[in-house]
Amino acid sequence: MDTPLLEVDQLRITLPGPHGPVEVLHGLSFTLGHGQTLGLIGESGCGKSLTALAVMGLLPEGARRSGRLRFDGQLVEPDDEDQWSRLRGARIGMVFQEPMSALNPLHPIGRQIGESLRWHRGVGAGAARAEALRLLERVRLPQAARRLDAYPHELSGGQRQRVLLAIALACGPQLLVADEPTTALDATVQREVLDLIAELVAESRMALLLISHNLALMAQRVERLMVMYAGQVVEQGPTERLFAAPRHPYTCGLFAARPRRGQARNEPLATIPGRVPAPGERPVGCAFAERCTHAQADCRAGPPAEHALADAGHALRCLHPVGIGEAAA
Structure with missing residues (x-):
């Protein structure tokens, strides 16, 4: 049997509270293999986004993690920032819920896409720019060559979400984490973005962890579901x-x-x-x-x-x- 790409075993997250530490994730366990798709559903406040942040090693300041998290068979320590830096952007990509918060308003999008290429692959500025253009064309951003030097505020919500997807895919990750990737997009753009994600996952056998409130979307887009309530999985299958x-x-x-x-x-x-x-x-x-x-x-x-x-x-x-x-x- 193949080793799962992602293994989460008894994950518990504790956050600081006004009266002391509070456990907000209670013993979460699941696996995700190469090319598999898994969805998390539940009301706001159930722990879905916190689960995604734990998988990315981006927990809030003061958070404590217990339990085991393995990526491609290797144990990932909660406080080993060097290890997380080698994984984030290179082997694990994330599409965040709100692109205007995730993108840097001070830098053009071409530079933001190229940043992970320069950091993880060591490519020069010219090669990073050329690859950024290829990625923007791959995610079907209209007039991609002209948009390389555009700033986030010059793009529509759907265009910014495509830029986030290009950033997440820049280094060819094995796992894509998508946290409410179609929030605030109209129905047509939602379908286009989700179709694109499904196409990219199928092409490269990426694993997909998808978080959404949209049940119709989940019924069509993922193979397995985990239903979360109050920081715990209450049903899965x-x-x-x-x-x-x-x-x-x-x-x-x-x-x-x-x-x-x-x-x-x-x-x-x-x-x-x-x-x-x-x-x-x-x-x-x-x-x-x-x-x-x-x-x-x-x-x-x-x-x-x-x-x-x-x-x-x-x-x-x-x-x-x-x-x-x-x-x-």
Whole structure:
């Protein structure tokens, strides 16, 4: 069996809080192989973006990481900045959620794309500029040659996102992390950017870790899904299986909140009452129990362990899962 490209084992992240350290990621474990695609879904505040930052070695100041993270079989130490510098940009690329925050407003985009080439590959300024042009053409930025000397504020949102993708792909990474890569883009540009990412992943057998609130997007773009709630994975499995027969009440609630074809314009969408518990407010038992219509006394007694279902690769963390017929209703 091939060694997984990315192995995350019992990842825990602790952040400083007003009353002391607070654990915000609780024992996250998953693997991702070459050419595989994995999606993270869940409400805001569930830990999706923090997971991406942990994979990139870009955790906030004061954060503490425990658990093991291996890339291509090699253990990556949380505080080894030299090791992370060799991985980031070269073997792991990231498309951030907000391009105007990720791009430097003081430098033209050609220089920003060429920076990782000069740092990781040691190429000269002329060669870096030529490769930056090739990359901009590869991500189908209109009038790429003219845009090399443009600044981020001179580009549209979709164009800036293409620039971020060119930066992420500059050194031919083995893993692409995309955190809400289509935020604030219109539907047409969203599809173009996602089609481009899928094409590039297929061409080079890159692994893809995709984070999004868009469930329709996830259904079409990733092979496996992990559903996160309050810093923990509550259900995971093949995408097709989870959409066909979700078992965790939280997963069912997310899917029920999607607009349905033929739904009347004035018909309200289903909602999940309550909110995600803030860091430091996590209850002793199941974190979802206070919002869950299936919760019973044992749900509040202690945290449920993850267990595998009969279906290959489908697992959840719930004492009283939703029945298959009920989930489909």
